[in-house]
Amino acid sequence: MTNTSSRMTCILAVCLVIANFSSASAEEIYSNTTGGGAWSEGATWLGGKVPGPDDDVVISKDDVIDFDRDDDGKTSCRNLALDPRALLQFKMNSGRIVMTVNGLIDNYGYIRMDASKSSKDHHELRLVAEDPEQRMLKTSQGGGLIVAGRGGLSKSRRNAVLISQPPVEEVPAGSPPVDPTAIVESATGTTLDIQRTNLINIYVQATGIDNTGAKPGERINVLRNHFTGTSRLNATSCDSAIIADNLFERDDPFPVPQPAVYLSASPLLEFRGNTIRGNYPTGVTCYGQNDSTMTNTLVEKCATGVYWYGSGFMIKNLHIRDCPHGLTLTSAAGTVEDVLIEKSQTGYYQNLSIIQMTNLDIRDMQPHPQGYKIYISDDQLTLINSPITPEDITIPPNFEPAPIVEGKPRLPAVQMLYYVVVQVDGQVPPEVAVEFKSANLPEPLPPGAQDPNVRNSPAPVLKNSLTPFPRTLEPLIVRGWHLDADAKPQPAPQYQVNIVGPIIGENGERKILKTLTVTPEPGWYRADANEKKPTLEVTLP
Amino acid sequence: MKRVCANTVGICLFMIVLGLGEASTALAQRRVTFPPAEAPPPPPVKAPDKTEASGEDTGVIPDPGPSQRKTQTRTPPPPTNLTVMYKLEYGETLEYVHTDGTVQTFEQWKSFPNDGYYLMASVNSRLEDGNNYQYATKPLASEGFDPIDIPLLFMAGDYDFTFSPEEVDNLRKFLSEGGTILFNAARGRDEFSQAVVREMRKVFPEKRFMRAPQDHPLFNARYRVPKVMTLVNGIQFQQPPEIYTLDIGTRAAAILAPIGMGAAWSSEPYHPQGKHLVGESAVRLGVNLVSYVLGATEYGRFLAQEFPVYDGRTAPGDVFRFGLLAYNGSWDVNPSLQNSVLQGLSENTGLDVDYAPVAVALDDPELGDYPLVFMTGHYDFQLTGEEADGLKAYLERGGMIVATAAAGLQPFDIGFRRELQKALPEGELIKLPATHPLFLGGWNPIERVEYTPTALRDDPTLEYPEFYGVFLDGRLAVLYTPFDLMSGVNHESNAYAKGVSADDATRIVINAITYALSH
Structure with missing residues (x-):
C-alpha cells in the first residue's frame, strides 16, 4: 500500500513537472513594435524567440511581418492576433509559403497573401485546430483579409489556398464524417477580397461590409475562386458586394447543412458567372435579397437550384440541371430572363410573387408524384416568349384569386406575351409600319386609347424588311393565352394586322395597305429571340 | 332702359369673354396617348417658413434648458428644417382617354405627385446630416427664384412642353446665379427629354448637354453608382447610369435624367412601355443628385461673381x-x-x-x-x-x-x-x-x-x-x-x-x- 501510494505520488510529481514544463514552453510572443521583419528571424520578436507551435503570437500595431516559411507538416503557431494597423504578409517571389495555425486568428490588422505576381509562388494558410470554435479566422473592424492567386495558370490550378485541416477523427462506417469546416468571418468595416483562391472546407461569412466605395478600407470581392469540400459563402447585409466567376463543387455524398451560397439583405449585390455543382441542399439561397442581380449562373445536382425571396431583383441566364427542385420564388417581385431548367421534378414554383419571366424553358422533367412543371399558388406571372402552354401550369385548389378593387382591372394570374417580328415584302413604300389591334374586344376602344393587348405598335419596317427585333427593346409584343384572375384558361385573342403607309394626316393617320387577321400560337415562340426569322410574312401587291 | 340694355350687353360680352376663356382653356387641353402617372394626391406642401441659405450655418441654437447631470438622458437637438428644392409648376392641362372611354385631365407638371416628397425623404434618411430637407412647389413663371435660398429646381414630366419667355428668363437668371435644375423624364419618355434639350437652348443658346462621365461627382457624391438597374419596355438590365449635364464652369447647372426615376422614388408601378431606373438604383442616384447640388452651392456662387477683366x-x-x-x-x-x-x-x-x-x-x-x-x-x-x-x-x-x-x-x-x-x-x-x-x-x-x-x-x-x-x-x-x-x-x-x-x-x-x- 505504501509502495503503491509513493509510486502514485512519484507519478503525480512527474506529471506536474511535465505540465509545468510544457506550460513554461508555450508563450505569448509579441512582434518587436519597431516595424516587424521576417517571421523566421529572432530580431522580429520581442525576446528574440521565433514563435513555435505552442506559442500564441501577437503582431503589434504598425509592424509588418513577412511570413517566409514552408510549414507543411509543422505548426507555425497556436493562436494568432493582429493589432490594428498590423500587417502579416506572405513573402512574395519566394516559392512555396505555408502557414499552419493551430488556433484562432483574431485579425484587427491586415493579412495579405498575394501570390498573383509569380506563378512559382504558392501561398497557403492552414487552420488545423481540433476545436471547431478555435478553427476560425476572424477579421474585425478596421482589419482586412486579402488573398490573391495568379491568373492564367494551367487548368484550374490556383496558387493561393485557404484550407481547414483538423486532425482526422475515426467515425463508424456509413456515418457522416466530422465536420472539418473552419470559419473565415469578416464583419462591418473590414476588407474581404478573395480572388483566384482554392478554399477547402472554408465557410466564408461576411456581414455588414459596404462595397459601395463610400467607406475607406471597406470592400468585399469574391472572384474566380474554387470552393470545395464543405466550403460555402454567406454574405449578409453586404451592400454592392461582388461575387463572380466562382466554382462551388461538392462531391461528398453527405450534404453540407447550408446552401453553397447564402445571400441576404445585400442590396445591389452582383452575383455573376458562378457555377454551383454537387451535394448542397440549395445552390443559391437569397433571403430578403432586394435590388440585386444574378447573371450567367449554372446550378447542378443540388436538392434545390435557386431559392429567392426579395424584390426588385433581376435573374438572367440561369441554367439549372439535375436538381429535383429547380427555381423557387416566394414573396418575390422581379424579372427573370433566359432560364433553362433541365431534369427536375418541380421546375418552377411560385408563391406570393409577381414575376415577369422571359424565355423560360423547362425540359426533360423527371416524373414524381409531387412534381410539377410549373406551380403557381397565387399572384401573377407574366411569361414572355416562352415555350409554355396552359397545360404546363398547375394551379392548386386553394388558389387565391386577385381581389376585386373598384376601378382597377383584375390582372390575369398568368399571361403569355409573344414577340412578333413581321417581314413585309413586295412593293414596299418608304416609312411603312405594322400595326396590331385587338380584333374582338368586348367594346371598341375609344379614339386615342391604348390597346391593352399590344405593345410598341405601330412598329416601323426597317431596311431589312423586318420590324424591330427584341434586342432593340422596341419589338412588337402581343398577348397570347392567359389564365384569368380566377386562374381559368382563356385562349389567345385575335388580332387585326394592318400594314400601313407613311403618316398623312396631322393626327397621325396612315393609309392601310393590307390587312390580315392572326391569332398567336405556340409556334410564335422564338428560341433565339433575335434570330433573323420572321414570325409573320406579308407580301404587299 | 338704355342703361338696362347696356348692362345686358355688358353682361353678355362678359359671358362671351368668359366663354371664350373657357373655350380656349378647353382647346389648350392637349390629348396625349401615354397615360398619366397614377398616384394618390400629394402630401400638403407649403412655402418655406423663412428665407435661409441651405448648407449655411442656420444660427439656430436650441434652448439649453435646465442643467443636467452627465448621466441624464439628453434629447438631441431637433433637425434643422431646410427647404432646398422647388418642384416646378409648368406646362398645361392635358387629357388622356382610358380604354373604358374615361377622359382624365391632369396637370402636366405634377407627373408623380409624390416624387419630390419621396426624394427628400430619401435624402434625409440617407444623408443623416442633421438637417431636415424639404421641398415646395412654385410656378416657373413666377418671380423670386434665388439659389441662395433654394439651390435646386426639380422639373418632372412625361410629355412635350415649351418654356414661356418669362420662364426662360427666370431659369437663365437662376442658373447663372449658381442654382441648379434637375430634369427627370418621370417614366423615361423621350418627348420630355427632347423638349428639355430644345428649350434649354433658349436659356443658354451657346451651351449643350453632354453625357456625364463615369467619374463625375454625380455618381459618387454620396454613393458610388457605377451601374444602375434599368427597365426599358419591360426588359430589365444593368448599365452605367445615363445622365446629361449642361455646365457652367465644371458645375452641372442643368441635369437631365432621361431614364425615369419617378416610379421608383414614389414606389409606383413601372409602366411597361416606359424607361425606368429600378428600386434602389433610382433612390441612390436621386440622393446623389441632391447631394451634389448641396455640395456645389459654394462653387456656384463663386462662378456667379463678376470678375475684373x-x-x-x-x-x-x-x-x-x-x-x-x-x-x-x-x-x-x-x-x-x-x-x-x-x-x-x-x-x-x-x-x-x-x-x-x-x-x-x-x-x-x-x-x-x-x-x-x-x-x-x-x-x-x-x-x-x-x-x-x-x-x-x-x-x-x-x-x-x-x-x-x-x-x-x-x-x-x-x-x-x-x-x-x-x-x-x-x-x-x-x-x-x-x-x-x-x-x-x-x-x-x-x-x-x-x-x-x-x-x-x-x-x-x-x-x-x-x-x-x-x-x-x-x-x-x-x-x-x-x-x-x-x-x-x-x-x-x-x-x-x-x-x-x-x-x-x-x-x-x-x-x-x-x-x-x-x-
Missing part, C-alpha cells in the same frame, strides 16, 4: 503674358484665371506681368509670341488637322504647354492623351519623377503635394506631384497632370475638384513658368 495691356514691353489655349472644347472653365496666375507669379517672383487675358488658338500665328501657354478642360475633345499641326509646330519651335484636367475628370485626360499623340506621334508622355528639377529645383522646391479631399477619397496614398511630360530634344515641351491645378490656383471652392490644394497648385504653376522661362 482688363481690356488692354496693363504693362508694356518685355513682360510675362498669360496665354490660354482656345480649342473646340470646354477650354474656358476657370473665370479670370489669368488674374490668379499672374498675381501669384508677380507677388512671389517679382516678375513683371501683363494682366490682359489672352485666348489663343493653336492655329493662330500669334501663338509663337507666348513661350508658355496653358490648357484646361473637362470634356473629351478633338483637334482639327490645322490645330494639331499648330501644336506640333509651336512645341518644336520651343514653346511649352502646361495642361491640366479641370476638376480631374477623365474625359479630358483621355482626349488630351489621344490628341497629343495625334499631334506628336514621336513624343511620349512619361511620368516625371518627384525629384525632377521642376519640382525640387524651381523657385519654390516642392517635395510633397497636398491633394483635395475628393482626390484623396479615390486614392488616399496621393502625396507626390503626379505629372507627365513630353521631352523634345531634351527640353520639357509638355507638362501635364490629370489632376486639377487651376481651380486651386483660382481659389474656386469647388468641393468636387480632384486636384491639388490652392497653395501647392500656385507653387507648381509658378515653378512651371519660371522653369519654362529659364529653359
